[in-house]
Amino acid sequence: MNKFIMANDSDIMSGDVTDVYFEKTKKYLELMHSNPLVTMEVTTQSSVYDYINFTGLNDAISLLESRNIRVDAIPEGTVIRPRDVKGIPVPFMRIQGRYLDFAELETPLLGFLCQASGISSYSSLIKKSLGSIPFISFGIRRMHPAISAMIDRSSYIGGAAGVSGVFSSRVLGIKPSGTMPHALSLILGDHEAWKVQYENSDFRVFLIDTYMDEKFAAIRAAEEFPDIDYIRLDTPSSRRGNFPNLIREIRWELDIRNHKNVKIMVSGGIKLEDIPELIDAGVESFGIGTSISSAKPVDFGMDIVNIDGNDITKRGKFSGIKNVFRCRECHEVRVQISRDAPKCSCGNTMENIMVNYMDKGKITVDEDLNTVRQRSLEEIKNIM
Numbered sequence: 001m002n003k004f005i006m007a008n009d010s011d012i013m014s015g016d017v018t019d020v021y022f023e024k025t026k027k028y029l030e031l032m033h034s035n036p037l038v039t040m041e042v043t044t045q046s047s048v049y050d051y052i053n054f055t056g057l058n059d060a061i062s063l064l065e066s067r068n069i070r071v072d073a074i075p076e077g078t079v080i081r082p083r084d085v086k087g088i089p090v091p092f093m094r095i096q097g098r099y100l101d102f103a104e105l106e107t108p109l110l111g112f113l114c115q116a117s118g119i120s121s122y123s124s125l126i127k128k129s130l131g132s133i134p135f136i137s138f139g140i141r142r143m144h145p146a147i148s149a150m151i152d153r154s155s156y157i158g159g160a161a162g163v164s165g166v167f168s169s170r171v172l173g174i175k176p177s178g179t180m181p182h183a184l185s186l187i188l189g190d191h192e193a194w195k196v197q198y199e200n201s202d203f204r205v206f207l208i209d210t211y212m213d214e215k216f217a218a219i220r221a222a223e224e225f226p227d228i229d230y231i232r233l234d235t236p237s238s239r240r241g242n243f244p245n246l247i248r249e250i251r252w253e254l255d256i257r258n259h260k261n262v263k264i265m266v267s268g269g270i271k272l273e274d275i276p277e278l279i280d281a282g283v284e285s286f287g288i289g290t291s292i293s294s295a296k297p298v299d300f301g302m303d304i305v306n307i308d309g310n311d312i313t314k315r316g317k318f319s320g321i322k323n324v325f326r327c328r329e330c331h332e333v334r335v336q337i338s339r340d341a342p343k344c345s346c347g348n349t350m351e352n353i354m355v356n357y358m359d360k361g362k363i364t365v366d367e368d369l370n371t372v373r374q375r376s377l378e379e380i381k382n383i384m
């Protein structure tokens, strides 16, 4: 038994983490000696995101490994609208094989894709809004610890400059980023806490709102340690009033005292919609937690689109085995059955962006995190 109320790797791999109706379906199909060759596609009909940063394929592939199936998908870190130029839902992933070879994995497969893609899509919107201003993902404390590395990975793919999780450095090789907690100032007092941080950290960020008014603490921090990188405000909501104006005031007071080099970082309940006015007020770095880690999942569904060579699907879905083409120049997307590349409306040739990831249960493409992140950072520029 697990110590915590959670599934472990083998519970998930064995298909135990599934919905009971799949168990029943498998039993009935076995009774009826029916196990057709099917093609299933993963699409979303009503995403909360105008653009989806497709993430979670790493775990989905690990889940499906060793099942006798073929898997094609859009690469992780691709940022794409959920429907093509004509409104046809984009298949993000395509699975082909005998239905009974993978039926019960639909539940964990969708779970991997929906949550990771939600986090990276939200993170991408923040990255788009911030441009070159960095943000660190701080949100693992608001979620189950078992998924901390998944949250950090998805935030990082979505454009976070850093992530706070120590465990993530072990699993993902991302060096964790962090500042200092209020606990340090409470225990040592501000001055001693700042001093020990100054002398021992290569990322010199002082938290300045533990005891004092932010303005006077910022001035004191900058005068005592003039070459620090950032002061960080994590001002509690009960003290916020007009947060952007508080930042303007601090920026002003630091500037007239020749501390233009001391930048302002903010954290604490920051959401996507808060960002423009905080940048306008002078914020130059963000710590963003809960809004990223609790991002709404993408509501991917998985449906049969072909059975034993016949195109068929349920009401509300589009049958047939589809391909996804995208224009290199204008990024227009076209979903079609034909494998022949169509001409884009801008005149350029489109390319098929679905890639084979698994054949007969053998993984054919294995991408590292940095490759995925680089693709994502390039693709985020496509968000309009």
Ligand SMILES: [Zn+2]
Pocket (backbone or CB within 6 Å): 327, 328, 329, 330, 331, 332, 344, 345, 346, 347, 348
């Ligand atoms: Zn085009």
